[in-house]
Amino acid sequence: MKIIDCPLNGPRNAQEFVCGGEVRQEPSQDAAIDKWADFVFLENNLQGVVHEWWCHVPTSYWFIVTRNTATEEIIATRRPDEFFAGLKQTDGAGSE
Amino acid sequence: MPLALLKYGFRRKYKGDKYFPAARPLKDTYDVVIIGGGGHGLACAYYLASDWGIADVAVLEKGWLASGNTARNTAIIRANYLTPAGALFYEESMRLWRSLAGELGINLMYSERGHLTLAHSDAALRTSRWRAEVNQHLGIDSELVGRDEIAKLCPEINLSEEVRYPVLGALYHPPGAIARHDAVAWGYARGAMHSGIEIHQQTEVTGIKKHVGGSIELETNRGSITAGTVVQAVAGMSSEVARMAGFKLPIRSIPLQACVSEPLKPFLDPIVVSGSLHVYVSQSARGELVMGGATDPYPLYSTRSTLDFTERLMASMLELFPFLENAKVLRQWAGIADMTPDFSPVMGLTPISKYYIDAGWGTWGFKATPVCGKCMAELTATGKVPDLIRSFELERFGRMEQVGERGAAAVGH
Secondary structure: OOEEEEOOOEEEEHHHEEEEEEOOOOOOOOOOHHHHHHHHHOEOOOOOEEEEEEEEHHHOEEEEEEEEOOOOEEEEEEOHHHHHHHHHHOOOOOOO | OHHHHHHHHOOOOOOOOOOOOOOOOOOOEEEEEEEOOOHHHHHHHHHHHHHHOOOOEEEEOOOOOOOOHHHOOOOEEOOOOOOHHHHHHHHHHHHHHHHHHHHHOOOOOOEEOOEEEEEOOHHHHHHHHHHHHHHHHOOOOOEEEOHHHHHHHOOOOOOOOOOOOOOOEEEEEOOOEEOOHHHHHHHHHHHHHHOOOEEEOOOOEEEEEEOOOOOEEEEEEOEEEEEEEEEEOOOOOHHHHHHHHOOOEOOEEEEEEEEEEOOOOOOOOOEEEEOOOOEEEEEOOOOOEEEEEEEOOOOOOOOOOOHHHHHHHHHHHHHHOHHHOOOOEEEEEEEEEEEOOOOOOEEEOOOOOOEEEEEOOOOOOHHHHHHHHHHHHHHHHHOOOOHHHHHHOHHHHOOOOOOOOHHHHOOOO
C-alpha cells in the first residue's frame, strides 16, 4: 500500500495520511460509563475487511477507507457523506 | 566438557540426549490448556510444573515453537520504566533473567551491556530525569548522564552539534541486557516437557465454547479438547482469539519491523535507544547490528517488510553512527504487536471464568517472559491475581485507571 486515492485530492503517497481508527457509533452523552469505556478503549481490531476514518494531513480532509487488514489491500475510498448514505441503504452494516 | 568429548566422542554406542522428549498424542482433556507456544506460554507451562506441580498441561501452537514474536523481537531486557507498577514488574523479571540460564540449563547468551536512552530535546531530558527518579526510588539502577559520560560509555556515538537533533543527555541503565530469544523458548519448552507437559505444534484453536459445568471446550484443527483452565498467550492474534472466547480487548494489531546488518567487528558495547530519532540498536555476539524503530503507522495483520521503514531507520542510524555508511542490511522482518492505549500489557482475569489472558505486549514483551510466565502460572494455579500484575488487569480500562508507560515503552512519539 503506497498510494491512497483521496476523494478530495486524488491519488497521494500513503505517508501523507494518518489512520483515525474504525468507523463506530458514538454512545449517547448519558450512556453508562462501561459503554463509554468500551467506545474509548476497546477495539474490534478485525483481521479482514474494515471501514476506517483516514485523514489527508496536508489538507485536513477526513474520509472513509475500506481496506483488508490481512492483505493490506485498499478496497474503496469514499467521502463521508457518500459512505453514510450507503450505510443507510444497507441498514447500518459496518457500524458497530 | 573436553573430557566428556574424549569419553563419549569416539564411542560408537553413545547416542546422547535428545533435546526435546518425543511428542505424545493429543488427549481429549487437560487440567490446563495454554493457547500459544511462544516464550510467554512456554514460561507459564514451565512454572506451572516447577512452582505448582501442575503437569496435566497442553501448550497449543498453531505454527512451530516460538515462531511468532518470540523470534521477532530485538531481545532487549531492561527495567527502567516510568510507573511504579511497571518498573517493579520488570525489575522482578531482571532478577529472574540473571539466574535463568543456569535454571534452564541452556546458554541464553544473556549479556548485560548497559542501556542508553538518548535525549535530544528538553522534553526528552525531562522524561529521562522523571524515569531516573522513579527508578532510583524503587531501587533500580538508573541515572541521568550528560554528554561527557555518554562519550565515555559509548565513544562511537556521534555527539556533534552539527546534526538535526544533537544529543543532550541520556538515561543510563547499567543492567540493560540482551539475550538469545530462541534459546529462551527452547529452554522453557524442554524444562516443561521434562516435567510431563505436552507441547502440540501445528495445532490451531478455531473455536472456544464455555460449558455449563465450568470447563472450556476448544475446537482445534485436530479435534476438540476440554480444559479446566485456559491461558491465552497469543501475541499478535490476541483480539481474534479473544473474539472466539466472546470478549473485546483494548488492542490494535500493528506491525513492528526490525532488521540486522551484516556482521561487523565488535564496536558497540551498550544498547543505544533514541526516542526522538525512532531507533534502537545493539550489537549481537556475532557482530550483527540488531536494529528496530517505531511501529508502522496503521493497524495490519501482515508481516511484510517495507522500504519506508528501512529508509527512515537508516537515516537515523547514520545520524548516530555516520561511519556505518557502507554497512549493509542483511535481513528485515516484522512481527504483529498488540498495541494498547497506555503502552502497558493486559494480564489476568477476563469476563470468562477460568479463562486467563496474557496479551497487549506491544513492543515490550520479550523482557517480561520470565516474570509474566511466573505470574500467569500463579494465577492459573491459585485463581488469585498476583499483586505484581494486579495493575495490568483488563478491567482497568472500565475504571479509567490506565498504567501510562508511553514515555518508557515506545520510540517514535
